[in-house]
Amino acid sequence: xxxxxxxxxxxxxxxxxxxxxxxxxxxxxxxxxxxxxxxxxxxxxxxxxxxxxxxxxxxxxxxxxxxxxxxxxxxxxxxxxxxxxxxxxxxxxxxxxxxxxxxxxxxxxxxxxxxxxxxxxxxxxxxxxxxxxxxxxxxxxxxxxxxxxxxxxxxxxxxxxxxxxxxxxxxxxxxxxxxxxxxxxxxxxxxxxxxxxxxxxxxxxxxxxxxxxxxxxxxxxxxxxxxxxxxxxxxxxxxxxxxxxxxxxxxxxxxxxxxxxxxxxxxxxxxxxxxxxxxxxxxxxxxxxxx
Amino acid sequence: xxxxxxxxxxxxxxxxxxxxxxxxxxxxxxxxxxxxxxxxxxxxxxxxxxxxxxxxxxxxxxxxxxxxxxxxxxxxxxxxxxxxxxxxxxxxxxxxxxxxxxxxxxxxxxxxxxxxxxxxxxxxxxxxxxxxxxxxxxxxxxxxxxxxxxxxxxxxxxxxxxxxxxxxxxxxxxxxxxxxxxxxxxxxxxxxxxxxxxxxxxxxxxxxxxxxxxxxxxxxxxxxxxxxxxxxxxxxxxxxxxxxxxxxxxxxxxxxxxxxxxxxxxxxxxxxxxxxxxxxxxxxxxxxxxxxxxxxxxxxxxxxxxxxxxxxxxxxxxxxxxxxxxxxxxxxxxxxxxxxxxxxxxxxxxxxxxxxxxxxxxxxxxxxxxxxxxxxxxxxxxxxxxxxxxxxxxxxxxx
Numbered sequence: 111x112x113x114x115x116x117x118x119x120x121x122x123x124x125x126x127x128x129x130x131x132x133x134x135x136x137x138x139x140x141x142x143x144x145x146x147x148x149x150x151x152x153x154x155x156x157x158x159x160x161x162x163x164x165x166x167x168x169x170x171x172x173x174x175x176x177x178x179x180x181x182x183x184x185x186x187x188x189x190x191x192x193x194x195x196x197x198x199x200x201x202x203x204x205x206x207x208x209x210x211x212x213x214x215x216x217x218x219x220x221x222x223x224x225x226x227x228x229x230x231x232x233x234x235x236x237x238x239x240x241x242x243x244x245x246x247x248x249x250x251x252x253x254x255x256x257x258x259x260x261x262x263x264x265x266x267x268x269x270x271x272x273x274x275x276x277x278x279x280x281x282x283x284x285x286x287x288x289x290x291x292x293x294x295x296x297x298x299x300x301x302x303x304x305x306x307x308x309x310x311x312x313x314x315x316x317x318x319x320x321x322x323x324x325x326x327x328x329x330x331x332x333x334x335x336x337x338x339x340x341x342x343x344x345x346x347x348x349x350x351x352x353x354x355x356x357x358x359x360x361x362x363x364x365x366x367x368x369x370x371x372x373x374x375x376x377x378x379x380x381x382x383x384x385x386x387x388x389x390x391x392x393x394x395x396x397x398x399x400x401x
Numbered sequence: 402x403x404x405x406x407x408x409x410x411x412x413x414x415x416x417x418x419x420x421x422x423x424x425x426x427x428x429x430x431x432x433x434x435x436x437x438x439x440x441x442x443x444x445x446x447x448x449x450x451x452x453x454x455x456x457x458x459x460x461x462x463x464x465x466x467x468x469x470x471x472x473x474x475x476x477x478x479x480x481x482x483x484x485x486x487x488x489x490x491x492x493x494x495x496x497x498x499x500x501x502x503x504x505x506x507x508x509x510x511x512x513x514x515x516x517x518x519x520x521x522x523x524x525x526x527x528x529x530x531x532x533x534x535x536x537x538x539x540x541x542x543x544x545x546x547x548x549x550x551x552x553x554x555x556x557x558x559x560x561x562x563x564x565x566x567x568x569x570x571x572x573x574x575x576x577x578x579x580x581x582x583x584x585x586x587x588x589x590x591x592x593x594x595x596x597x598x599x600x601x602x603x604x605x606x607x608x609x610x611x612x613x614x615x616x617x618x619x620x621x622x623x624x625x626x627x628x629x630x631x632x633x634x635x636x637x638x639x640x641x642x643x644x645x646x647x648x649x650x651x652x653x654x655x656x657x658x659x660x661x662x663x664x665x666x667x668x669x670x671x672x673x674x675x676x677x678x679x680x681x682x683x684x685x686x687x688x689x690x691x692x693x694x695x696x697x698x699x700x701x702x703x704x705x706x707x708x709x710x711x712x713x714x715x716x717x718x719x720x721x722x723x724x725x726x727x728x729x730x731x732x733x734x735x736x737x738x739x740x741x742x743x744x745x746x747x748x749x750x751x752x753x754x755x756x757x758x759x760x761x762x763x764x765x766x767x768x769x770x771x772x773x774x775x776x777x778x779x780x781x782x783x784x785x786x787x788x789x790x791x792x793x794x795x796x797x798x799x800x
Contacts, residue, residue: 111618114647118614219443225707226448226634228668236645248646321611322638322668330609358612365615371578373615374607 113245115366121251123358124258128313129335130350135306142203146210148332151310154180184307185300218325231319262351337377343394428502429733437477437495440508446483449508452531455715462698485515492516505719510534529718538763548764556588571601573625578605585631601625621649629654641672666788676773684790720750753796767796
């Protein structure tokens with residue numbers, strides 16, 4: 111049972127990790143917590159569903175279109191709403207994302223209704239591989255793990271070695287200085303939102319294939335992703351991913367050995383604990399703002 | 402003294418006039434009755450909001466046949482999003498501004514609980530709330546008539562079927578950690594206690610939970626050969642998927658809230674196959690004359706709606722109300738209507754037998770069981786597999 115709890119924890123942790131990654135990307139450049147993250151992803155999943163079920167497109171075409179939509183949506187929301195805020199402070203921007211969350215949720219409920227839908231996926235969650243000792247992991251779990259790790263590595267390389275990535279980090283550290291150095295801050299922000307939305311959409315596709323698709327799809331995963339990001343460190347990509355895995359495993363062990371009834375509060379206990387003990391997160395360097 | 406007499410006569414006359422005025426019942430004219438309903442059309446519970454739209458189609462059907470005793474029904478549907486605060490505002494608005502006569506159905510325990518005091522206080526007729534909670538009928542309230550079979554009773558029936566008919570020995574209960582799930586749990590425990598048995602495992606799940614591996618492992622470790630579930634459709638789908646992955650294959654059983662078999666088969670990608678579940682109304686493909694008639698009404702008045710159990714339950718929950726109004730005749734005062742409702746004995750529409758009495762406000766106390774089997778159909782030249790229910794039992798009750 112221990113082995114299976116850990117394996118299942120890692121599997122679910124991979125979806126938390128993806129959501130955490132999406133949140134960290136935006137936080138890294140603007141220190142804004144994006145509460146619309148989950149519902150942006152949910153909307154993209156609905157677009158994929160529409161392409162698959164209504165228009166009968168293939169998986170590759172549908173997912174590509176939906177990811178393109180996610181990117182456009184992210185960039186648009188930044189351009190149309192966040193950038194319009196007058197003399198914004200971080201709190202104001204966070205409130206804007208909360209508003210966006212409600213708009214997107216309403217939009218999905220209105221367009222697709224709230225009947226649960228089954229989300230078709232090319233990889234099965236019932237085809238399992240034996241890991242020895244009766245411990246199993248499904249093909250879908252493996253794909254999720256693969257996606258989480260590859261996105262993490264890609265993003266890591268992107269932020270470290272590309273010009274745009276470095277510009278993004280510069281934007282976070284000092285917007286004004288970045289602007290003076292010739293970085294087009296607005297464009298950088300738009301790009302960040304787009305990228306973040308794409309990562310979130312990947313998470314939503316993977317989550318919807320084991321769950322059912324409805325407008326509430328991403329509510330819990332977003333909260334879990336947020337806890338994972340806090341746990342690992344809001345500014346660290348590697349931290350966010352590891353935070354996701356740790357959270358998944360801790361939750362499952364708690365559910366298996368302590369109490370299934372209180373499993374749902376583990377994530378929140380983790381947030382509180384980490385904020386008290388090590389506010390910067392387990393894997394991020396303590397960041398002190400230069401005055 | 403003479404003055405006093407005159408005054409007395411005047412007061413009496415006024416009082417009498419007042420009584421005569423009161424005989425005019427709010428929301429009723431010679432040609433119409435105003436009936437209201439709340440139901441979530443948006444938000445997390447909107448799946449069950451189909452009930453309220455079903456009621457609307459049922460009223461359309463009645464109106465197209467000339468109404469009840471010459472009165473057409475004026476229907477007011479309001480979206481409360483399953484938010485009790487909004488339900489309160491809606492009840493007040495419909496009663497005080499639209500001046501309706503009574504309420505039909507209403508989805509959800511907590512929205513209903515929020516307005517029950519208001520409805521009792523104002524003596525408003527309310528029939529057929531779409532929830533199996535015990536709060537409506539116990540203790541009985543004069544104007545409130547429940548239809549939906551009680552969750553504890555239903556769980557008891559499922560449990561005894563598992564033991565007596567299926568020969569299961571170790572039963573686990575998987576339930577939503579709130580009033581709804583605990584109602585089911587209570588019934589299962591009661592039935593087992595009668596036989597000197599206990600649950601092999603009782604596993605609660607929180608509404609927001611999405612990872613159920615530890616839940617499934619707990620039931621598997623307990624060696625349960627039958628699992629009864631009292632959860633949201635979403636959790637039913639996730640738990641079946643997780644169990645399939647972990648190689649756990651008990652006999653699954655489910656509450657009537659999960660009796661929308663076509664939907665459940667689809668969202669579980671076929672894993673619903675073999676599920677045994679409770680039913681409070683006829684199966685979707687039933688050939689019962691009323692079902693055929695209602696389906697035709699749906700095709701005519703709301704062709705875009707899916708013919709799912711919660712949609713046609715919107716017909717079934719108000720059938721007794723319509724019958725009561727019919728029996729009350731021209732005088733639709735609350736007292737007369739209550740008297741008419743109390744005369745319903747074993748009344749049957751598309752649901753089980755419904756009985757009320759001076760002290761009885763729980764109308765339906767029976768369910769029947771059905772099993773999900775796969776079926777195939779051809780849709781636009783493509784063969785598709787869907788799930789349908791096959792009846793396993795007659796209407797069953799608890800003693």
